[in-house]
Every structure is written in structure tokens, then in C-alpha cells.
Amino acid sequence: MNLLDIRNLSIALDTPTGRVLAVDRVSLSIKEGEFRGLVGESGSGKSLLAQAIIGVLQDKWHVDADRFHWRGIDLLRLTIDERRALLCRDIAMIFQEPMSCLDPTTLIGEQLSETIDTSQLSGYFWQRRKQRKEAVIKLLHKVGIKKHSQCINSYPHQLTEAICQRVMIAIALAGRPILLIADEPTAAMESTNQGQIFRLLANLNQLKNMSILLISHDLENLTHWTSTITVMYSGQFVEAGSTEKIFNKPMHPYTRALVDSSTKANLQLPTKSRLMTLPGSIPILQHLPIGCRLGPRCPRAQQKCVSAPKVSNFHGHKVSCHYPLLRDPGKKEAVKHKTGKGIN
Amino acid sequence: MSVLLDVKEISKSFKLKGYWYHKRKFDALSPLSFAIEGKKTLAIVGETGSGKSTLAKILVGAETPSSGKVYLNGQLLESQRFKQRCQHVRMIFQDSGTTLNPSLTIQQLLDEPLTLNTDLDDKQRRQLIRTTLQKVGLLGDHMNFYPHMFSGGQKQRISLARAIILQPQVIILDEALAALDPSLRSQMINLLLDLQQQMGLAYILISHNLGIVRHFSDDVMVMSQGKVVESGKTIEVMRNPQHKVTQRLMMSQNFQLK
Numbered sequence: 328m329n330l331l332d333i334r335n336l337s338i339a340l341d342t343p344t345g346r347v348l349a350v351d352r353v354s355l356s357i358k359e360g361e362f363r364g365l366v367g368e369s370g371s372g373k374s375l376l377a378q379a380i381i382g383v384l385q386d387k388w389h390v391d392a393d394r395f396h397w398r399g400i401d402l403l404r405l406t407i408d409e410r411r412a413l414l415c416r417d418i419a420m421i422f423q424e425p426m427s428c429l430d431p432t433t434l435i436g437e438q439l440s441e442t443i444d445t446s447q448l449s450g451y452f453w454q455r456r457k458q459r460k461e462a463v464i465k466l467l468h469k470v471g472i473k474k475h476s477q478c479i480n481s482y483p484h485q486l487t488e489a490i491c492q493r494v495m496i497a498i499a500l501a502g503r504p505i506l507l508i509a510d511e512p513t514a515a516m517e518s519t520n521q522g523q524i525f526r527l528l529a530n531l532n533q534l535k536n537m538s539i540l541l542i543s544h545d546l547e548n549l550t551h552w553t554s555t556i557t558v559m560y561s562g563q564f565v566e567a568g569s570t571e572k573i574f575n576k577p578m579h580p581y582t583r584a585l586v587d588s589s590t591k592a593n594l595q596l597p598t599k600s601r602l603m604t605l606p607g608s609i610p611i612l613q614h615l616p617i618g619c620r621l622g623p624r625c626p627r628a629q630q631k632c633v634s635a636p637k638v639s640n641f642h643g644h645k646v647s648c649h650y651p652l653l654r655d656p657g658k659k660e661a662v663k664h665k666t667g668k669g670i671n
Numbered sequence: 672m673s674v675l676l677d678v679k680e681i682s683k684s685f686k687l688k689g690y691w692y693h694k695r696k697f698d699a700l701s702p703l704s705f706a707i708e709g710k711k712t713l714a715i716v717g718e719t720g721s722g723k724s725t726l727a728k729i730l731v732g733a734e735t736p737s738s739g740k741v742y743l744n745g746q747l748l749e750s751q752r753f754k755q756r757c758q759h760v761r762m763i764f765q766d767s768g769t770t771l772n773p774s775l776t777i778q779q780l781l782d783e784p785l786t787l788n789t790d791l792d793d794k795q796r797r798q799l800i801r802t803t804l805q806k807v808g809l810l811g812d813h814m815n816f817y818p819h820m821f822s823g824g825q826k827q828r829i830s831l832a833r834a835i836i837l838q839p840q841v842i843i844l845d846e847a848l849a850a851l852d853p854s855l856r857s858q859m860i861n862l863l864l865d866l867q868q869q870m871g872l873a874y875i876l877i878s879h880n881l882g883i884v885r886h887f888s889d890d891v892m893v894m895s896q897g898k899v900v901e902s903g904k905t906i907e908v909m910r911n912p913q914h915k916v917t918q919r920l921m922m923s924q925n926f927q928l929k
Contacts, residue, residue, distance in 0.1 A: 590882035
């Protein structure tokens with residue numbers, strides 16, 4: 328069963344010049360035990376989407392969706408308080424800069440013990456204190472911090488960034504969530520530390536069967552870890568499918584360009600040769616193109632692209648494009664047939 | 672091709688707090704030497720605290736080395752003569768958003784190095800700014816804009832324009848590509864490679880991303896704790912990493928060259 332099922336979620340912002348759709352009808356579904364990557368460049372609305380899922384967006388953003396289900400419960404019918412109560416039990420989120428998210432004036436140990444719910448502790452009230460401390464130490468061990476006593480008695484600024492991120496993950500794990508949303512957990516981190524954090528997330532996914540939604544701006548860093556990937560561009564859904572398909576046989580011109588522009592995926596290219604790129608830059612929120620927002624930059628754009636494309640599904644590989652890149656000859660005919668219909 | 676920049680036995684140490692009979696110091700850089708030719712790129716990789724930023728600062732003249740000398744075209748670069756140095760060695764920083772002065776227009780920003788270092792008159796300077804902006808893929812009319820009116824990728828292009836406007840010979844890229852989005856990053860790489868061919872620039876690239884290092888550089892230098900642990904042609908080092916630090920770096924990025 329789908330854990331999270333979102334269909335056509337839109338997030339809009341009222342501006343003096345009219346309403347702007349920052350996220351335009353994006354669908355996202357996460358199965359149990361799935362490690363999903365959400366990829367998009369800056370301004371693609373991926374962080375907004377994550378914040379909308381856990382319901383921490385400010386009031387000025389208007390969220391609406393055709394379907395917004397969490398384990399079969401329709402979240403849109405619940406009041407905001409009910410929704411929060413439900414989601415904060417099941418979903419946890421870790422943020423970009425661990426240093427700035429932790430309280431700088433409080434010891435790590437206190438911050439951790441704050442998050443442990445009393446209902447998790449058994450025993451009489453005089454035993455609670457000890458149990459709480461044990462639970463904190465257990466959490467720290469879970470995220471791979473061995474020197475727990477040193478860590479508990481230090482402030483965030485005394486620890487390195489990777490350790491801080493581990494503490495953040497420990498805080499997120501305290502509520503025993505079913506889904507963990509990681510919003511660029513390794514931004515501004517070194518590659519060796521990045522690897523550690525990704526490995527920890529992968530371990531949690533495999534050993535605890537926890538679903539993870541990993542948000543990142545870089546496709547090439549994700550491919551080694553995730554099982555499925557959703558790509559967004561400028562607030563629109565682009566492509567979703569298994570990591571292998573997305574990386575090896577991208578169907579959308581944008582994903583194709585992302586893979587082609589990655590220096591890691593093209594190791595066979597001679598050094599100092601030109602990389603494939605899309606012309607132009609990412610549109611800003613005030614001046615979004617109509618229809619498919621990739622339109623002005625897309626090498627395959629045609630007249631039809633001024634209207635937003637529908638999502639088409641090829642064996643679980645979803646693409647939102649009028650002219651997807653297809654290689655199989657059998658499928659090509661199907662597309663010809665389809666486009667033929669469009670012209671008529 | 673003759674050697675453009677020749678660095679000989681450069682080292683840097685910082686004094687730490689201590690007593691006069693118990694002087695303590697911290698060696699940020701152990702003596703190291705290298706040389707770059709024109710139209711070549713040297714990549715410096717390493718973890719934080721490995722001294723790569725200190726090295727960049729010494730080369731650009733922001734720090735004075737404790738010992739050692741830097742030669743440019745066979746000429747000694749003295750630590751006090753900034754005029755000579757900043758004409759030929761320029762630097763681009765990681766975060767272009769914070770290195771551009773927000774209260775100046777692009778024209779004023781680019782005008783500063785010209786008034787300080789050249790004898791051009793008003794009209795010539797204006798013309799030079801216009802052509803430089805066009806060279807980095809912006810419009811000449813962009814010079815009346817303020818930095819906040821540009822997107823991140825465009826700001827990085829302006830930093831590049833500021834670096835190349837004095838016709839330098841060496842440009843130091845200190846993580847200049849890290850903060851950019853992937854599609855803009857590849858545009859920037861293409862632009863840098865084109866400029867290298869046109870102007871005969873030598874680059875010193877400081878980067879974490881081994882994919883970019885592989886694509887962009889001719890030689891690589893791996894640093895750890897102020898020492899050079901491995902150096903050589905990029906392809907050869909990456910095909911057959913010898914030192915533990917190099918191997919760990921490549922492991923952590925799941926990077927393997929066949």
C-alpha cells in the first residue's frame with residue numbers, strides 16, 4: 328500500500344501581480360520501505376513540497392490537492408491540528424544546516440531527551456530519569472556516535488557538522504517515524520562526511536524498513552543510494568521512476584540534460600571537451616513561462632509545449648512531456664500514433 | 672610550453688598562544704613546490720583543514736608565506752607589490768552572492784580594478800566592461816544593474832568577468848563551481864574551458880567534486896594536513912590512486928575510473 332499518496336498538489340502564493348503557482352500539480356507517492364529521491368534545481372519547489380507534506384508552511388502559501396492521503400487517511404478532511412497530531416507521530420524531517428537548527432544554548436543531551444515521549448518509557452516516575460538517559464544513549468548509538476557521554480555534554484558549536492547532522496537524525500528518530508524526510512541533509516558538507524550520512528540513511532532504510540524521502544539538487548550524488556527518483560523543474564513534475572531507468576534511460580529532455588551535464592556519469596568523455604547543457608537559466612518565480620516551464624530552454628520544444636503536458640506512464644516510469652525521448656522501436660510507433668492524434 | 676607560475680618551497684605556519692620559552696606554532700602548509708604552464712589546469716583536492724585555501728590565499732597575495740617564493744614568468748612575485756600581482760593572478764570565490772558589493776552597480780564593480788590598475792580613460796573603460804560582459808555571456812547593458820537583480824549563475828559570471836577584466840594569466844577557482852545548480856555548472860565549465868583556449872589562462876581549481884576535477888584538470892594535487900600526499904596527471908592518479916587519502920576520497924564519492 329502507498330504510504331503517502333499525493334495527486335496534483337499545488338502551492339500558490341498571492342503577489343501584487345496576481346497568484347503565482349510555485350508548485351504546479353505535482354504528484355508524489357511513497358511506498359513502504361522505499362528510498363525515494365526528490366531532485367530539482369534551486370527554485371523547483373522541492374523544499375516547499377516537503378514543508379507542505381508535514382504542514383509547516385506559513386499561512387501565505389495556499390496548498391490544495393486532488394488527493395492527499397497518508398496510509399489511507401485523507402488528510403485534507405482533517406483539521407490542521409488533527410493533521411499535525413497525526414503527522415508528527417509518523418513523519419520526521421531533518422533540515423539542511425544542522426548547526427543552525429539545533430539550539431545553540433542547550434546541551435545536546437537535553438535537546439535529545441526533550442524529544443523522547445513519556446509514553447515510550449515504562450516504569451515508575453523515579454525510574455524515568457534513568458530510562459530517559461538510557462534512551463538518549465541508545466539513540467546516539469543508533470546513528471553511529473560511539474562517544475556518547477562526550478556528545479551529550481557538549482553544545483552544538485563544539486561538534487563537527489557531520490556529528491550535528493547525526494544528532495539531528497537521532498532527534499528525528501526519537502519519535503520512531505515511519506517516513507523520514509531529509510531536506511538536503513548534506514548541503515555544505517564534505518564528500519567524506521556526505522558519504523557517512525547517506526550510508527546511515529541507507530542503513531536505516533534497510534534495517535528498520537523506514538521510508539525515506541531524500542531531497543537534493545544534485546542528481547549524480549543520489550543515484551548510488553536511492554531506489555526511485557522523482558525529478559522536478561521550476562515547480563512542475565518532470566519524471567519519476569526507478570533510479571536505474573531515470574539515470575540510464577531518461578525520457579524527459581530535462582532529465583536527459585541533467586544526466587548529460589553530469590561529469591560523473593560521462594567518464595568516457597575526453598577531458599576538457601564541451602559538456603552538454605541547456606541554454607538559458609532557471610526562470611524566476613515572477614516570470615514563469617506558460618505551459619511546460621522548460622519550454623524556452625528545451626531542445627525538443629514545439630508549438631504544443633505552450634500547454635502543460637499530461638503525465639504519461641510507461642511501465643511505472645512516469646513522464647510529463649509532449650515529446651518524450653523513446654528508444655525502443657516498438658514504443659516509438661505508439662508515440663507516433665499518439666502525436667498523430669494530437670495533430671488531427 | 673614554458674612554465675607560467677612556479678611555486679618553490681612555500682610554507683605557512685601560524686603562531687599559537689604560548690609562552691616565550693614554550694612557543695607553539697601550527698603548520699598550515701609544509702614546504703611544497705609545483706609549476707603550471709599556460710592553458711593548463713591544476714586541481715587541488717583535499718579535506719577541510721588540508722591547507723588548500725591557505726595555499727590559494729598565498730598565491731593571490733592575501734597571506735604572506737612563512738618561507739618560499741612564487742615566480743610568474745620567471746619573475747619573482749613580491750609579497751608587498753599588489754599591483755603586479757593582482758594584474759596577473761585573480762581569484763573567484765565560492766559564494767558569488769556575498770562577494771559582490773550590493774550597493775554598487777555592475778559597472779562600478781568592474782570599474783574598480785580598472786581604475787586602480789590601468790591608465791584607461793572613461794570611454795575605454797566603459798568599452799572594456801561591455802566587451803568583458805559579452806565575453807562571459809551577459810549583455811553589455813547589464814552593467815547598469817545591481818547584483819541582486821541577477822540569478823546565482825549570472826552572479827558567478829560577473830565574478831568571472833571581474834577576474835578576467837585585467838587580462839590575467841592565472842585564475843584561482845576556490846570552490847567556484849560548488850554552489851551552482853547542475854545545469855548552470857556545466858554552462859560555467861564550458862565557458863571556463865572556452866576562455867582558457869581564447870586567453871591562454873592557467874587555472875588552479877580547488878574542488879571536492881572529483882567528477883569535475885576529472886573533466887576539467889590536467890594535473891591534480893591531493894593534500895592532507897598541509898602536505899602534498901599525491902600529485903601527477905589527473906587520469907593517472909585517478910586510475911591508480913596510491914595514497915590512503917586519495918583512495919578514501921574516491922571511495923566516498925563512489926568514483927572509479929576504468
